[in-house]
Amino acid sequence: MTDYLFKNGHLLTMTGSGVGYMKDGAVAVTNGRITAVGPTAELEKTISAKETIDASNMCIMPGLIDGHMHASYAVVRGVAQDIWNWMQAGLAPYHKYMTPTAFLSGTRSAVLEGIKAGTTLFGDYAWPVDGWGDVFADAGVRAVLTARINSLPAQGMAGLKIGDLYPFDEARGRETIDQATAFIDNWNRAHDGRINVMYGPQGPDMIGLDQLMECKKLAASRGLKVHVHTAQGDREIDQMVKRYGERTPAFLHEIGYLDDQLLAVHLTEATDEETQLIAKSGAKMALCSGSIGIIDGIVPPAHVFRQAGGDVCLGSDQAAGNNCHNIWNEMKLTSLFNKIKYKDPTTLPAWEVLRMGTIEGARALGLDDEIGSLEVGKKADLICIDVTEPNLSPVLDGPIRTLVPNLIFAATGREVLHSMIDGRFVMRDRAILTMDEQAIREDVQLQGEKVAHAVAADPVHKSMKLLEAMEAGNL
Numbered sequence: 001m002t003d004y005l006f007k008n009g010h011l012l013t014m015t016g017s018g019v020g021y022m023k024d025g026a027v028a029v030t031n032g033r034i035t036a037v038g039p040t041a042e043l044e045k046t047i048s049a050k051e052t053i054d055a056s057n058m059c060i061m062p063g064l065i066d067g068h069m070h071a072s073y074a075v076v077r078g079v080a081q082d083i084w085n086w087m088q089a090g091l092a093p094y095h096k097y098m099t100p101t102a103f104l105s106g107t108r109s110a111v112l113e114g115i116k117a118g119t120t121l122f123g124d125y126a127w128p129v130d131g132w133g134d135v136f137a138d139a140g141v142r143a144v145l146t147a148r149i150n151s152l153p154a155q156g157m158a159g160l161k162i163g164d165l166y167p168f169d170e171a172r173g174r175e176t177i178d179q180a181t182a183f184i185d186n187w188n189r190a191h192d193g194r195i196n197v198m199y200g201p202q203g204p205d206m207i208g209l210d211q212l213m214e215c216k217k218l219a220a221s222r223g224l225k226v227h228v229h230t231a232q233g234d235r236e237i238d239q240m241v242k243r244y245g246e247r248t249p250a251f252l253h254e255i256g257y258l259d260d261q262l263l264a265v266h267l268t269e270a271t272d273e274e275t276q277l278i279a280k281s282g283a284k285m286a287l288c289s290g291s292i293g294i295i296d297g298i299v300p301p302a303h304v305f306r307q308a309g310g311d312v313c314l315g316s317d318q319a320a321g322n323n324c325h326n327i328w329n330e331m332k333l334t335s336l337f338n339k340i341k342y343k344d345p346t347t348l349p350a351w352e353v354l355r356m357g358t359i360e361g362a363r364a365l366g367l368d369d370e371i372g373s374l375e376v377g378k379k380a381d382l383i384c385i386d387v388t389e390p391n392l393s394p395v396l397d398g399p400i401r402t403l404v405p406n407l408i409f410a411a412t413g414r415e416v417l418h419s420m421i422d423g424r425f426v427m428r429d430r431a432i433l434t435m436d437e438q439a440i441r442e443d444v445q446l447q448g449e450k451v452a453h454a455v456a457a458d459p460v461h462k463s464m465k466l467l468e469a470m471e472a473g474n475l
Contacts, residue, residue, distance in 0.1 A: 001050060002047050003029050003031070004423070005044075006026060008024055011037070011059075011060050012062075012374075014061070015375060020373070024039060025038065026042075027380075027382065029420070030423075032422045036376060037374050059384070062372055062373055062382055063120025063121065063371070063419060065120070065371075066123055067361050068125060070124070073091070076098070080295070080320045081295060087235070087295075090321070096458075104135060107124070110122075117326045117413025120383065121141070121361075121367075123227075123313070140422075142379075142421055143196070145195060145197050146200035147197070152169065168207070168208050170208060173211045177218070183197070193370070198226065198227040200228070202228075212255075213255065216261065230252070230267060230278070231249060233269060234269055236248060236269070249270055258277065272301060276308040280308055285311070286313050286364070290324070291315075314327055314357050316329075331353040334353050335347075335349065382419075383416050389414075391406070392415060
């Protein structure tokens, strides 16, 4: 017998080349998978369900995909923006004092935030501290977890002078590779396939060549992707030119890293020609428009990447600088920024960025056979959105259909009523069913204050640029 039948909704199936709209549509879910999709009148004739959900005045669509994030930094949300060299000058002093407890607190807060805004897949990139995977497993969400690998000194970038060549610690690299491998072997396809993994050399500027190649070989032996920050900023390009005499894309091409195994993150500093090289290699791109716009003032070359035939997933990156984990925000900014960059209002229209947040994102992560669209046989990862909210109404079906443009350019995430993952509700009528929301809110406040107090006691904080804005009364 069918478990759930959602009926009478505006369906966005994301099938075909567009959004796959169906008026007055229905979706049946059985044993965690979608078992029927079609007009309500047809499905009601043949399907008997344990529970029927009337989705009148709702949009039913695949859950949103956040393909690249550093969830733990939600514990220090908002500490590293409106400055140059955000990583070393803004985030590093806080990262230095993030305990495992603070790390997990921030991760829970980011997952909570994402669920409430319609995210069903979380592509987190972090140190594999004890309990990290459990946050996603216990929350009932789908995740692609990438254990961070680098050979920087244990303190990371804290204390490193801007512009100096990073010192590599091969023993530290060995330690992080071994930690990542242990995590991967324990968590790959865990919890009935809800938890997936990737190898994560943090960036080609942050690990030696031999260990960078080792990561690729280890990933290939397990059939996994490598998730790498690539041409992510002028800081990285400067390091690569100083160390290897060439820019990141040329270096990766030379060593055989550009292929369909690579998920290349940001491409902030990639030229159009470099972007085309990466896209045509079969590599995928993770795009974080909000984060890169705020911390670098740059529009990454996703439009060029897609024109070259590449697939792009969207990511929220980190709340220390981007301030949110909300894929509605990323879809809107991606379309808006590119329209402005190219002075062309037709660039990256609403339906294209919606595909980037769903089916194209799933394809970039290698999961499009399981999620990303409402199709029979796929996992039941879906959300229901109240389209009667003032910012989304009226819903007009002709002569121009307004649903998708209003979702992309006006939705905030608060309109998401229900979220289902693997056929199980994780949020219903805005109530989180798998996490203690109040406890998470209280704990992230407590842990954030502890980290901030530790930073304030460190003399390094006196050189932080944002203190000038504080002293001027601007913050």
